[in-house]
Amino acid sequence: MTRFLTRRLVELVLVFLGVTFAIYAMVYALPGDPIRALGGDRPLSPAVVNELRDRFHLDEPLWQQYLRYLGGLFQGDLGTDFDGRSVTERMATRWPTTITLALTAWLIEIVVGVGLGILAGLRRGTWIDRSVLTLTIVATSIPVFVLAIVGQLFLGVRWDLLPIAGDSEGWPLAYLLPASVIAVYSLAALARLMRGSLVDVLQADFVRTLDAKGLTRTRVVGVHVMRNSLIPVITFLGMDLGFLLGGTIVVEGIFNLPGVGQLLFGAIRSHEGPTVVGVSTALILLFLVSSLVVDLVNSALDPRIRREEARS
């Protein structure tokens, strides 16, 4: 376990350094002089320019500036926007909305995805199985933002069933449609995974043994098969929580939910570079940490993962 843990931590540090350096180098390589941009139309006097270059350490080499930036990151400093407000502070009040949205989507994904997968797996080869498979391909073909707008049009505007913008109706009403929209894509993949896993386990030797021992079908499937076929599904669900956070950008923007994703959406549309970089960095770091947690939980639950890692 310790070996697995160190290996995984070393990997995380490498990925962290790689990602932050790539982001920093890209921002550093941006064309244009930031100091002159700060001055706007008025030309700045050389003394002011020097003073500002000094204050922002612009004359240091790239690696020194990067270390400074890294130090700031550890203190939760993600930079400031054009108005001088801290990006971290602007995000602070928005996290609850985003997390509520992602968790609601996750819940929908689990219930519907696992349900459809089990249904298709147990009725393998029938029309139910085939329609679930076709549905999952159709679902993965529609981009999230298209689904969001179409959902808004029909469920919101035409049939007036659900609110189409804002969170004034509170949970769950205001979150139902946006969360479903985010969930659809992952849900399709999950249903296929659940079905495949169930079909595999149903053919395993131990299932034949249990059948031969005279256990009822309900007990074999409900207890033994289910428990074994859920292993890859749980891994997938863990990984997916991070990806759902990514999906919130588009959907929060379209449904006007005041979350972190909406901040990023708005910053992209109004060309606020520093905010875009700050929020994306925060989301990427969050994703890295969450995938580490998922891996650790997984290896604690299933010793085979630990051993496989150690062998490779």
Added chain:
Amino acid sequence: MTGVAVTADLDPTDAGALPRRGVWPGLRRRALFWVPVAGIVVLTVLTVAPGWVAGWFGNGDPRVCDLSSSADGPVAGHPFGFDRQGCDVYANVVHGTRASLTVGLTCTLIAFALAVLLGTLAGLRGGLADRVVSRVTDVFLGFPFLLGAIVVLNSFGERSVLSVSLALALFVWPAMARLVRSSVRSVRDAEFVQAARAMGFGTWRVVSRHVLPNAIGPVLAIATITVGQVIVAESTLTFLGLGLRSPAISWGLQLSNAQAQLQNAPHMLLFPSVFLAVTVFCLITLGDVLRDALDPRQR
């Protein structure tokens, strides 16, 4: 049997032809193979000759607009209606095919070339090359690719089909490279590869004639699916305001305009969405069918 006959039996072209023999008869009989193929043929026609198809109803120029019919619904000669600027939606949707398909193909080709190069290097050589390539792919696969593309495109000054393709390729190649690597590793020590080496063929010949033809099948299937995913990513980024920009004609831009007019002109939303979804559906389904056919483990 003479030595000459043995050499003839091990003719390198045979090594490549063998697995394909079992694939084609299976594919030929599947409706799920022909439906996306037909769809892709239609899309190719739209990409190569958009003017011809767009002109069917007499108003084929997407740039000819009449503000007085802004956001009007379908009328004779304009089967899909007009957009906000009074341009013909049908002509715009048809012309938009080219942008999406070009980005999808360009990006996938760049990523594919990179993936085959680095994946083969890692899979064949092992050792340091393998470790470096594996760690680099880990970095890229470590976070959602939409976020990465947002940061990269945000720092790009100009946005063209090429720059958007490049930015997306940066995040697409690692998954493919990983697949090439494992696929190459699985045939690296196969008997026919050993035989080719034993006959004294050079590394280049062994790789290009024996290893790659037998390892590339699953990668080609995934590449087909990737074209679809890149088209989704491009339209999403364009919708967000980070991809192609006006005056480019693209489905992402049309959908972005349509969202603003959702309440009074839903026809503006419908047609680009349907084209986009059908395109992606064709590519994903084709890739799926190919994967089933080409990957012996899934058979």
